[in-house]
Amino acid sequence: MLKILTELLYPRRCPICDDIVFPKGKLVCNSCRDILMPLHEPLCYKCGRQITSTGSEFCETCFNYNFNFDKAFSLWPYNNITKTSLARFKYKGRREFADYYADKLYEYFAPLISKLDISALIPVPIHPNRLITRGYNQANLISNILSKKLDLPNISDYLIRSKNTTAQKDLDPISRRKNLKNAFEINQNSKYYNIHLKNILLIDDIYTTGSTADSCSKILKDSGTEKVYVLCIASVRAM
Ligand SMILES: [Zn+2]
Numbered sequence: 001m002l003k004i005l006t007e008l009l010y011p012r013r014c015p016i017c018d019d020i021v022f023p024k025g026k027l028v029c030n031s032c033r034d035i036l037m038p039l040h041e042p043l044c045y046k047c048g049r050q051i052t053s054t055g056s057e058f059c060e061t062c063f064n065y066n067f068n069f070d071k072a073f074s075l076w077p078y079n080n081i082t083k084t085s086l087a088r089f090k091y092k093g094r095r096e097f098a099d100y101y102a103d104k105l106y107e108y109f110a111p112l113i114s115k116l117d118i119s120a121l122i123p124v125p126i127h128p129n130r131l132i133t134r135g136y137n138q139a140n141l142i143s144n145i146l147s148k149k150l151d152l153p154n155i156s157d158y159l160i161r162s163k164n165t166t167a168q169k170d171l172d173p174i175s176r177r178k179n180l181k182n183a184f185e186i187n188q189n190s191k192y193y194n195i196h197l198k199n200i201l202l203i204d205d206i207y208t209t210g211s212t213a214d215s216c217s218k219i220l221k222d223s224g225t226e227k228v229y230v231l232c233i234a235s236v237r238a239m
């Protein structure tokens, strides 16, 4: 009953065109569903971003810097369509887009994830202050839905953001890393605090320079996690 009422009052919006989804009951319009194509080769073997040259297995960043995570994967390129969609999802309250994103992540990555022996999914946390103003952690919405599909736990209180960092998007890679130093920590009050989480799948919306994923992975590995894999909705193209 409540679900029907909510659907009437707030009909589901399409993550691509932002109109009311047609036909009703779908996560994306029929006319929009084939617009976004998953990332394709050549991809950097480490960070999963699209690279131009087929001559190297790695992008320039991964060639020069050893990230703390083991491997990162993204679903779509970060282009005008995904940029707009993710901005609406993050800043305009379009929480329902998480269903579509998680659905697509599952469709493309479930076979791969099943081979990684993942103990739990962990969303990249946002600072408590930001959680209050935004009302939700966008990565946790995706992580939560995806974890149910994968039948794995989603742990949103284990890794916390203790420092309210300035927005990363305005910083260059070195400043990003500095900005994120000591930004994350393990929550001693989490019920998983003393549980060995062997391999983690870290969930985030956008992969830009990898510095956020890197900082989170460092903390997780320092606290005993063996492998950290990163899964994002979209990633920027590598240089
Ligand atoms: Zn649409």
Ligand SMILES: [Zn+2]
Residues within 6 Å of the ligand: 044, 045, 046, 047, 048, 049, 058, 059, 060, 061, 062, 063, 238
């Ligand atoms: Zn790379």
